[in-house]
Amino acid sequence: MLEKVTDILREHKGDSELQITLKTEFADLELDSLEMVELVMNVEEEFDVSIEMNEGIKTVGDLINTVEAAR
Amino acid sequence: MVFKMKIIGFGKGIPARCVSNDDIAQFLDTSDEWIFTRTGIKTRYVCTTETLTDLSVTAANGALEDAKLNPDDIDLIICATLGGDYGTPSLSCCIAEGIGAKCPCFDVNAACTGFIYALELASGFISSGKAKNVLIVSAEMMSAKTDWSDRNTCVLFGDGAAGCVVTAGNAVKYINLSSAAMPNSTVLNMPNGTGNSPFTKEQKSSGFLHMQGQEVFKFVVNIVESELKLVQERTGLSPAQIDLFLLHQANKRIIDFTGAKLKQPPEKFPCNIQRYGNLSSASIPLLLFETVKSGQIKPGDTLLLCAFGAGLTAGTCVIVWE
Numbered sequence: 001m002l003e004k005v006t007d008i009l010r011e012h013k014g015d016s017e018l019q020i021t022l023k024t025e026f027a028d029l030e031l032d033s034l035e036m037v038e039l040v041m042n043v044e045e046e047f048d049v050s051i052e053m054n055e056g057i058k059t060v061g062d063l064i065n066t067v068e069a070a071r
Numbered sequence: 072m073v074f075k076m077k078i079i080g081f082g083k084g085i086p087a088r089c090v091s092n093d094d095i096a097q098f099l100d101t102s103d104e105w106i107f108t109r110t111g112i113k114t115r116y117v118c119t120t121e122t123l124t125d126l127s128v129t130a131a132n133g134a135l136e137d138a139k140l141n142p143d144d145i146d147l148i149i150c151a152t153l154g155g156d157y158g159t160p161s162l163s164c165c166i167a168e169g170i171g172a173k174c175p176c177f178d179v180n181a182a183c184t185g186f187i188y189a190l191e192l193a194s195g196f197i198s199s200g201k202a203k204n205v206l207i208v209s210a211e212m213m214s215a216k217t218d219w220s221d222r223n224t225c226v227l228f229g230d231g232a233a234g235c236v237v238t239a240g241n242a243v244k245y246i247n248l249s250s251a252a253m254p255n256s257t258v259l260n261m262p263n264g265t266g267n268s269p270f271t272k273e274q275k276s277s278g279f280l281h282m283q284g285q286e287v288f289k290f291v292v293n294i295v296e297s298e299l300k301l302v303q304e305r306t307g308l309s310p311a312q313i314d315l316f317l318l319h320q321a322n323k324r325i326i327d328f329t330g331a332k333l334k335q336p337p338e339k340f341p342c343n344i345q346r347y348g349n350l351s352s353a354s355i356p357l358l359l360f361e362t363v364k365s366g367q368i369k370p371g372d373t374l375l376l377c378a379f380g381a382g383l384t385a386g387t388c389v390i391v392w393e
Contacts, residue, residue: 034288037289041289041332
């Protein structure tokens, strides 16, 4: 799942070299609040889940845990 | 379902005062760059001395002139608004008084979706023979409803009115109202107060517009996708066959993202949010007016109007322009 989320983030940032780990924080990627929604919606589509917007989602690991809980 | 209706004249009423992002940055911790990159908005028009009735009457008179009709020719006035200058009478009655019409009038509040609701209502009156010409005015004074100390909401909205006259015809092919498409009064609302009743157990004063922007963003993208699926099921029209998508002007970023999800090119999504901000129910009729008058909409073009707002409500209309 990390690989797919990495692909989505790379496409979003237009940076094919972007390095992503479970600990990567969205704030460090300089995603604003609307980009977070765009990311969550792209992830929802990719994994066919529905996720509530949640301020607790701060890292890539948080996002992946949320997706797994929603599956 | 046959709607038997076409639009024959447009008008608008916009306040004189144009407020730039820099103007707002004079009294709020924000900047032109912050607002523009997150919303696509550069300016909005805000009432200073104008009333909402003033803007609405200007829009109504413009629509009558454009349609080459007199006030006596109008059989019904429907006003889409979150609220006029008075709790009562309705804004539609104030418009009738202002233009000198003597016909039934009522307001409809479906938040930013109001114009599509008004079109559906007008089609019912026209199809049943109860009205020949219906004047629709969408008018909002959002500057009175937003908290000007909250940089997340006040920068988004503007004031304005846009109207049109509808009459019997074949241009309108489809209307769908998704009333409370996702019933949820918490993500977008504006509380009313309780007045000064000595009997109320919990005194509440009226509040400003409150919005959970991220939830609204998700709702919008999802509802536009599902509305388009319904259009395809019921009319056979695919997104590729639609020439222009006139979406409610809530946020340029939402429009861009929705367009990308639909795999449709940005030039199919005309916008005026850069100049006006979000005008709630008046956004779509103003955008339609300006896009028609600029020549961007040509006879034969298939238009999809899609609005969404508090409720949460949504509404879609397909028009083949004549």
